[in-house]
Amino acid sequence: MSLIRFLARPMLASSFVIAGLDKLKNADDTAAQLSPILRRASESLPFPADEKMLARMIGGAQLGAGALLGLGKFARFSAAVLTLTSALNTFVEWRSADISTKEGRQARRAQLLKNISLTGGVLLAAADTAGRPSLAWRAEHLAIDARKATGKQLKRADKAVRKAVDNVVGA
Structure with a gap:
């Protein structure tokens, strides 16, 4: 305080x-x-x-x-x-x-x-x-962080799928 x-x-x-x-x-x-x-x-x-x-x-x-x-x-x-x-x-x-x-x-x-x-x-x-920070601020930023984290995970998964497709097609 x-x-x-x-x-x-x-x-x-x-x-x-x-x-x-x-x-x-x-x-x-x-x-x-x-x-x-x-x-x-x-x-x-x-x-x-x-x-x-x-x-x-x-x-x-x-x-x-x-x-x-x-x-x-x-x-x-x-x-x-x-x-x-x-x-x-x-x-x-x-x-x-x-x-x-x-x-x-x-x-x-x-x-x-x-x-x-x-x-x-x-x-x-x-x-x-x-x-x-207030509880409202924390909840809002937690939701934003969750959306960002989900977006990053989707990008990583997309890259992994594309790489796997390229390996299968290229083989």
Whole structure:
């Protein structure tokens, strides 16, 4: 792991770890923020939505994925989880912010920009292959190499058949 990744991952993850702990400690507050969204979503869900349980799940996901990202373990997967929770968090906080005053609107804007920045950061971390090729790149190049190898083998077989024909005809 490079020095930059060694330093940047824990720095990025720290915000999510703290937010996850906060969501776990204050599940009632988070549930209250989630309530308007869950009311709309519960109409299409085949099961009842428990706001407090969902708040704990989001907090646990942020805490766990943040810790894994900070440690550099399953970094791409944990960054993808954090991207989803961050996007959800951005939407929920934006909707529930107090905009009745000028200060409230400014705070809402600052929080929105912070959340968008964090989402962008974990999105970059999710795409980071740490200098190693991605699975898609490896599969694509394995297929290309297989086609090349098959072509070479066909050429060799063609030469061998032509040589055998020449030997039979020439004899």
